[in-house]
Amino acid sequence: RKEVEQDPGPFNVPEGATVAFNCTYSNSASQSFFWYRQDCRKEPKLLMSVYSSGNEDGRFTAQLNRASQYISLLIRDSKLSDSATYLCVVSAGTASKLTFGTGTRLQVTL
Amino acid sequence: DAMVIQNPRYQVTQFGKPVTLSCSQTLNHNVMYWYQQKSSQAPKLLFHYYDKDFNNEADTPDNFQSRRPNTSFCFLDIRSPGLGDAAMYLCATSRENRDQPQHFGDGTRLSIL
Numbered sequence A: 001r002k003e004v005e006q007d008p009g010p011f012n013v014p015e016g017a018t019v020a021f022n023c024t025y026s027n028s029a030s031q032s033f034f035w036y037r038q039d040c041r042k043e044p045k046l047l048m049s050v051y052s053s054g055n056e057d058g059r060f061t062a063q064l065n066r067a068s069q070y071i072s073l074l075i076r077d078s079k080l081s082d083s084a085t086y087l088c089v090v091s092a093g094t095a096s097k098l099t100f101g102t103g104t105r106l107q108v109t110l
Numbered sequence B: 001d002a003m004v005i006q007n008p009r010y011q012v013t014q015f016g017k018p019v020t021l022s023c024s025q026t027l028n029h030n031v032m033y034w035y036q037q038k039s040s041q042a043p044k045l046l047f048h049y050y051d052k053d054f055n056n057e058a059d060t061p062d063n064f065q066s067r068r069p070n071t072s073f074c075f076l077d078i079r080s081p082g083l084g085d086a087a088m089y090l091c092a093t094s095r096e097n098r099d100q101p102q103h104f105g106d107g108t109r110l111s112i113l
Helices: none
Strands: A004-006 A011-014 A019-025 A033-038 A044-049 A054-059 A060-065 A070-075 A084-091 A098-100 A104-109 B002-005 B008-013 B020-026 B031-037 B044-050 B053-056 B066-068 B073-078 B087-094 B108-112
Touching: A004 A084, A019 A060, A019 A084, A019 A104, A033 A070, A044 A054, A044 B044, A054 B044, A070 A084, B002 B087, B008 B020, B020 B031, B020 B087, B020 B108, B031 B073, B044 B066, B073 B087
Parallel strands: A011 A104, B008 B108
Antiparallel strands: A004 A019, A019 A070, A033 A044, A033 A084, A054 A060, A060 A070, A084 A098, A084 A104, B002 B020, B020 B073, B031 B044, B031 B087, B044 B053, B066 B073, B087 B108
């Protein structure tokens, strides 16, 4: 079993749609959780941290379920510019290391 | 702006010819990382420095070495690049705090002839 698992997609959605990505992780000692966005042939960029209480940043909402070891990202009112790969990232149980999922690709179309 | 800078953006080298990739940061972060990322794959951690302490991943080939002469700079040396080493190499930094995310440079895309 992979340490961080994501549906690779691609998710093809029309502009304005709501789309949700899921991620599961295997290390119950993980303490930190993030969503990163990566555009084609570019570096990963932090989208948002994920907190136990859930958090929202504009059109983006992240949720964490520690009991199920499950993380989600919801994007409302999708824009063309949201097209990218979304990486689920989890701490590796030690303070400094992170484990990356392989990413879920999103394509928003007109 | 404070940032993580990688040079060069694109590097072409010959099979077996040593190559060095560089990374600098103005964030004054304790921890610096080198990742290898191939197409459609997750970034794979090669090693990281916690201040001056070097931490190698168990499956990182001996062909890959690193140096961190000071807080701001970190280098990735590939002693004898093979065709399988063609990839994007990403440098990242973070504070030592457990909850802090990592900040990435633009990456160096390495091609092997």
